[in-house]
C-alpha cells in the first residue's frame with residue numbers, strides 16, 4: 089500500500105506541539121522558544137516592514153507553485169491542523185496528484201507544513217518517493233534553510249515517507265523579466281541541499297529532546313541577550329529581555345559584534361566600564377567619551393558646498409517579483425524624490441516627484457529630477473544610496489546617461505561630514521539622520537508623520553500603486569509619502585544649518 093496512513097504518528101503525552109518555526113526559534117535561543125510557547129504576549133508586534141517581508145514571502149510561495157502544474161493545495165490553515173492532516177493523507181493516497189502544496193505532517197508532536205512535496209516516483213505496490221521543496225523569497229541559501237529542511241525531513245521520515253531529496257527553491261536574481269507572463273522556471277532557482285540536510289539530520293532529535301525538556305520548566309531559561317538575538321532573525325522578545333539594561337549597556341556600542349561579545353564575556357556590562365587599554369575605533373572612542381566634539385576642520389568641510397544647494401533624497405522599493413520589463417527580482421526601483429533648494433541668500437524652495445500608479449517610474453523619475461537639479465550647485469545627500477541609484481538609472485536609461493553622470497559628479501555627502509567632523513552624545517553611536525536630527529535640531533523630528541522610516545515608505549508605495557485600495561486611502565498614502573520624503577530633505581537643510589552654527593559658536597570669543 090502507498091501513503092494513506094503515514095502522515096501522523098503517536099505524540100508523547102504531556103509534550104508540547106512544536107512547528108518548524110518553533111524549532112528554528114529554539115535553535116536560535118531556548119528562551120525565545122520558551123516565551124513563544126508560554127508567554128507569547130511579551131513579544132513585540134511585528135512592524136510594517138516585517139509584515140511586508142512576510143507578505144512578500146507569501147506572494148513568492150504562491151507563485152512558486154506554478155512550477156508544479158497539477159499540484160494540489162491543502163486548504164485547511166494552521167488553525168485546523170486535524171483537517172490539514174486529513175486532506176494531506178487523501179492527496180498522498182491519490183497517485184494522480186503530482187505535487188502537494190502546504191501538506192501537513194505530524195510526528196512525535198512536531199507539526200510541519202511543507203511548501204511543496206513533489207511525487208517523483210509512483211510504483212504500484214511500492215512506497216512512492218517524494219521530493220521535499222522549501223520555498224524562500226531570499227536570493228540565496230542560508231544556514232537556517234538547511235535547519236528548516238532538516239526538521240521537515242525528520243518529521244516526514246518519521247511518518248514513513250520515502251524522501252528522494254531535500255531542495256531549496258529561491259528567487260533567481262539573475263532573471264531579467266522580459267515583460268508579459270512571468271517565466272517561473274527562470275524566476276526560481278532550485279538547489280539540491282540533500283547532502284547538507286543529511287549531515288544535520290542526526291542533530292535534530294537531540295535538539296528536540298532538549299527543547300521539550302526545557303519547555304517543562306516552570307520558568308524560562310536564564311539566557312542573557314546578546315548578539316545571538318539577531319541571528320538568523322531579530323528576536324521579537326528583544327525589548328522584553330533588554331528593558332532593564334542600563335542606558336549605556338555594552339551592546340549599544342557600535343561596531344563588530346564579536347568584539348562587543350568578547351567585552352561582554354569579560355564581564356564588561358557598560359560602555360563606561362571599558363578599560364582604557366582596549367583598542368576602539370574612532371566612532372567607538374567618541375561614544376565612550378560621551379561628550380560633544382567639534383572637529384577644527386568642520387568649517388572647511390561645510391564651506392566646500394556650492395550654491396544653490398540641492399538637498400536630495402530618494403525613496404525606492406525592491407519587489408521580489410519583477411513588476412516592469414527589463415528589471416530583475418529585488419532590483420531597486422526609485423519611486424520618489426524630494427529636493428529642498430537653498431540659494432546663497434538663504435531662500436529655500438521645495439520640489440518633489442512621486443510616481444502614483446503602477447507604471448515603471450524610472451524615466452519620469454529621472455527626467456523630472458534632472459529638471460529640478462539644473463546644472464548648478466552641490467547635490468547634498470545623506471549616504472551613498474542616491475549615488476548608487478543614480479548610477480543604476482544611468483545604466484538603464486542611455487539617453488539620460490550623460491546628464492545623470494553629471495548629477496553624480498555634483499554629489500556632496502553630509503553624512504561623511506557629520507561622521508568625520510562632529511559628534512553629539514545623543515547620537516549614541518548612530519549617524520542615521522533620524523538620530524542626528526533630534527540631537528542637533530530638537531524642534532524638528534519625524535514624530536508627527538504617518539510614515540517615519542524607509543521600509544514603511546516602500547510598503548506604503550506598493551499599497552498605493554499596486555494594491556486594490558479605495559481612492560481616499562490612496563490619497564492618504566500619497567500625502568504621507570510626500571511628507572516623509574520632504575522631511576528627510578528638510579532635515580538635511582536643518583542639520584547643515586545647525587552644524588554651521590556650531591562652527592560659528594566655536595569660533596566666537
Ligand code: SF4
Pocket residue numbers: 116117118119120121123311312313314316317318323324325326327329
Ligand atoms: S531577546 Fe535574545 S535572549 Fe531574549 S529570548 Fe530573544 S534571543 Fe533569547
